[in-house]
Amino acid sequence: xxxxxxxIDRTDWSERLFSLKxxxxxxxxxxxxxxxxxxxxxxxxxxxAYSIINPPGSNYIEVLAVAVPDxxxxxxxxxxxxxxxxxxxxxxxGFLTLNELPRGELQGRHLWMLATGTAVGPFLAILDTAEPWxxxxxxxxxxxxxxxxxxxxxxxxxxxxxxxxxxxxxxxITREIRPGMLHCxxxxxxxxxxxxxxxxxxxxxTDSQVMxxxxxxxxxxxxxxxxxxxxxxxxxxxPGQITTEKYW
Ligand SMILES: Cc1cc2nc3c(=O)[nH]c(=O)nc-3n(C[C@H](O)[C@H](O)[C@H](O)COP(=O)(O)OP(=O)(O)OC[C@H]3O[C@@H](n4cnc5c(N)ncnc54)[C@H](O)[C@@H]3O)c2cc1C
Ligand SMILES: NC(=O)c1ccc[n+]([C@@H]2O[C@H](COP(=O)([O-])OP(=O)(O)OC[C@H]3O[C@@H](n4cnc5c(N)ncnc54)[C@H](OP(=O)(O)O)[C@@H]3O)[C@@H](O)[C@H]2O)c1
Numbered sequence: 001x002x003x004x005x006x007x008i009d010r011t012d013w014s015e016r017l018f019s020l021k022x023x024x025x026x027x028x029x030x031x032x033x034x035x036x037x038x039x040x041x042x043x044x045x046x047x048x049a050y051s052i053i054n055p056p057g058s059n060y061i062e063v064l065a066v067a068v069p070d071x072x073x074x075x076x077x078x079x080x081x082x083x084x085x086x087x088x089x090x091x092x093x094g095f096l097t098l099n100e101l102p103r104g105e106l107q108g109r110h111l112w113m114l115a116t117g118t119a120v121g122p123f124l125a126i127l128d129t130a131e132p133w134x135x136x137x138x139x140x141x142x143x144x145x146x147x148x149x150x151x152x153x154x155x156x157x158x159x160x161x162x163x164x165x166x167x168x169x170x171x172x173i174t175r176e177i178r179p180g181m182l183h184c185x186x187x188x189x190x191x192x193x194x195x196x197x198x199x200x201x202x203x204x205x206t207d208s209q210v211m212x213x214x215x216x217x218x219x220x221x222x223x224x225x226x227x228x229x230x231x232x233x234x235x236x237x238x239p240g241q242i243t244t245e246k247y248w
Pocket of ligand 2: 117173
């Protein structure tokens with residue numbers, strides 16, 4: 001079902017990276033889920049999935065998006081201004097949620113969140129709920145981007161890391177070098193051990209749940225490294241440690 005949402009605010013993080021706040025009642029959803037946005041573009045309607053980055057309980061949703069050159073919908077979304085309308089699918093859906101992770105002995109003590117680019121979104125929503133802080137002793141977010149100015153919500157995450165000793169925030173940028181940030185792709189950082197070293201904990205099948213979101217190449221190559229460490233995909237019929245959502 002579709003509802004008409006109204007853009008109430010936008011933030012521009014870089015020339016092509018932006019957030020939209022959209023007033024709409026999407027009903028109940030779980031942190032980590034996504035909706036679809038749709039627009040009529042010339043003679044055809046185009047719909048695409050976007051993660052909701054604010055936690056449940058508001059009368060609006062917030063999404064983080066990048067204008068992909070030659071993409072169909074994202075350049076049109078990039079032009080939206082407060083007051084403009086955009087169609088929103090309800091209800092939200094998706095399985096990159098804490099509900100999907102095993103509980104009890106199979107859960108482990110540490111939650112790892114690995115994201116590239118806009119895929120930090122579902123993790124922002126999850127971190128803004130009480131559940132991960134209650135279920136896990138330590139939470140590590142590795143956030144990969146090309147450049148530091150493409151790390152949307154970086155200041156919020158840095159503040160969270162200062163305020164919560166339970167939380168480790170590891171920005172990983174690939175196309176420039178910045179003090180205090182890793183300089184590697186996520187799978188390479190897992191292979192070299194620098195990510196675990198910076199987090200101060202090791203990834204293992206007994207201690208870790210790993211959620212991965214974003215670039216399918218990052219997810220594929222990270223799964224290879226994680227599988228070598230003894231972790232396996234988390235399925236409802238066979239609980240494991242690796243839960244993923246590919247953005248394309
Ligand atoms: C479950 C799910 C959730 C998603 N959530 C988000 C989100 O929160 N924010 C968001 O920006 N996108 C998200 N996407 C991707 C989004 O649905 C669109 O594909 C994207 O906005 C590009 O749309 P387009 O029509 O302009 O180009 P498309 O024709 O759909 O894509 C063209 C190409 O752009 C690249 N691309 C697509 N999305 C991204 C991206 N996010 N970052 C980098 N490169 C990309 C890929 O190479 C893709 O083949 C999500 C996708 C899925 C499946
Ligand atoms: N027009 C422009 O000026 C412009 C500029 C930049 C991007 N773009 C386009 O905009 C879109 C979004 O780009 P984005 O930077 O948000 O997302 P992205 O291309 O997925 O890059 C985000 C991060 O993921 C890394 N990454 C890419 N492929 C990977 C893989 N196979 N394994 C592990 N890590 C990987 C990147 O490292 P690397 O840096 O090593 O790739 C980067 O650190 C893309 O379609 C891109 O082509 C356009």
